[in-house]
Amino acid sequence: MRVTLNATGRPWVDLESEMLAWRGGDVAWRDGRAAVYVFNSGDDVMRVAHDAYGHFIAENGLGPAAFPSLKRMEREVVEMAMGLQHVPEEGAGSMTSGGSESIFLAVKACRDWSRSHMPVKGVPQIVMPYSAHPAFDKAAHLLGLEVVRVALSDGYLADVSAMTEAISKRTIMIVGSAPCFPYGVIDPIARLSTLAQEHGLWLHVDACVGGYLNPFVAALGVALPEYDFRLPGVTSMSADLHKYGYAAKGASTVLYRHKSHREAQVFHFDDWPCGHMYTPTLAGTRPGGAIAAAWAVLNYLGWEGYKEKAARIMAAREQLLAGLAELHLRVFGDPQLSIVAFGAAPEEDLDMLAVGKGLYEEGWFSSRVRNPDGVQVMISPEHDRFMDQYLDTLGRWVERGRRGELATGSKDVRYS
Ligand SMILES: Cc1ncc(COP(=O)(O)O)c(C=O)c1O
Known part of the structure; x- marks a missing residue:
């Protein structure tokens, strides 16, 4: 049914709590779960912008x-x-x-x-x-x-x-x-x-x-x-x-x-x-x-502030690259910045789009790429606090994929 404008206004306290409750269903980007859409560089920066x-x-x-x-x-x-x-x-x-x-x-x-x-x-x-x-x-x-x-x-x-x-x-x-x-x-x-x-x-x-x-x-x-x-x-x-x-x-x-x-x-x-x-x-x-x-x-950040954020991104990136190597996943090309796309070795029978979907179902939101199929992440400064968790979760889904436990074959890279 179509929502209509309420006849009289409602108190802001009620509206605010309702809206914030809805937010509970959104990707938990404050907990590092979004490697797309949000660029979290900390509460202080967010406060200044706000x-x-x-x-x-x-x-x-x-x-x-x-x-x-x-x-x-x-x-x-x-x-x-x-x-x-x-x-x-x-x-x-x-x-x-x-x-x-x-x-x-x-x-x-x-x-x-x-x-x-x-x-x-x-x-x-x-x-x-x-x-x-x-x-x-x-x-x-x-x-x-x-x-x-x-x-x-x-x-x-x-x-x-x-x-x-x-x-x-x-x-x-x-x-x-x-x-x-x-x-x-x-x-x-x-x-x-x-x-x-x-x-x-x-x-x-x-x-x-x-x-x-x-x-x-x-x-x-x-x-x-x-x-x-x-x-x-x-x-x-x-x-x-x-x-x-x-x-x-x-x-x-x-x-x-x-x-x-x-x-x-x-x-x-x-x-x-x-x-x-x-x-x-x-x-x-x-x-x-x-x-x-x-x-x-x-x-607020100035040159030094941005440089410090960049250093955090690069450290998180290093951790990601090391984790991917341990999982025997390959990086696509030679990305030098905050975006890394990765997938299985060409000879391996591992459906990376299914792995990406598994991550998404557990609340980790990032992009996927096709031909070759892979997962793409865009690292923000605050991700350095969550990279261990990400790699653990990724490892589990890769493991499941390698054991043949995932529904494979879909070429759809969108999430719905
Ligand atoms: C390389 C590149 N160009 C352009 C855009 C479009 O930017 P916006 O979403 O702000 O319109 C994006 C968005 O991710 C991008 O990554």
Whole structure:
């Protein structure tokens, strides 16, 4: 039966306890059970984000003249992001509601910018690796573009030679991830940068996962492949604050090499009663809380705080890798960051999707990947407290799988 609005209001104390009781059925992310969706970096960080969000819950980023506080915070967040990613002085960026919006805006900017700078005949194309996020397909669908997904090379990386061959007269954008979601590996962005320059193409680097993680992992001494604006062919980048920036949900950044690229992102409209309307992003009204929370968390943690969180992630990752080796599971590719996808040895008859389902049924929530079949985890700083438990549980399900006790054969990687 459809729920209808109650005739009179109900006391907040009752509502609050009801809502919190419902939460009992959610994944227990505070106990380390979510290796996707939530990026837990501790109660203190959550408190800062929560309070900052609350202070600006009614304020609206659509009105910078009314809210110079938000205008300042957004500018400072974008400047910090540009600093982390080495965007040149003449670059620019925006805060958005998330990775999908950042990617949408970069694709929109590329489409509109290329109309005047590198026009193509027919439907413009994006060439990208098979591992790139579906947000590009969504953007292309909405913007009337075509996507060409190119098979990966060894190591689950973008195959630059195959991408070169896939480039046509209609190609306007190429994409690389740093890292990609399915396998956590950083594509060869340096080679993609050269390719973009050779063909005069727009290169978007999807650093939704890595934007606020890679600089700090590198600062720990890990030799990561180059991926940011120091590579001259990189035109734009998406980097999510609500992932490893540990900000409240609804916060990402999109960055551009040049202000003229960002100018192609914005929407101007004049022909209605209220005159000129300028919206830099897809949204009209923009939550002040998301801007405030991102600003507060960035300042609360600072460089050293993020580095410490990165160190915890890397320690948890080491423990995971050692545990996987003990269980005779193999890691897909050479992931250097927080995402690890793993499965059985090719010759072994072990259904990893069934193992992943078993973990899920015990409350451990992570993603699964296909071909080869595997489990994918995205490690947060607080996971270091739960890795022993995770490995014990994983070990039990792997054992059951090896004894032939699991229902096998389903290729469905979604949980329902
Ligand atoms: C590499 C990558 N790009 C883009 C996105 C989309 O981000 P969002 O879910 O914030 O829209 C994700 C989300 O996990 C991602 O991992």
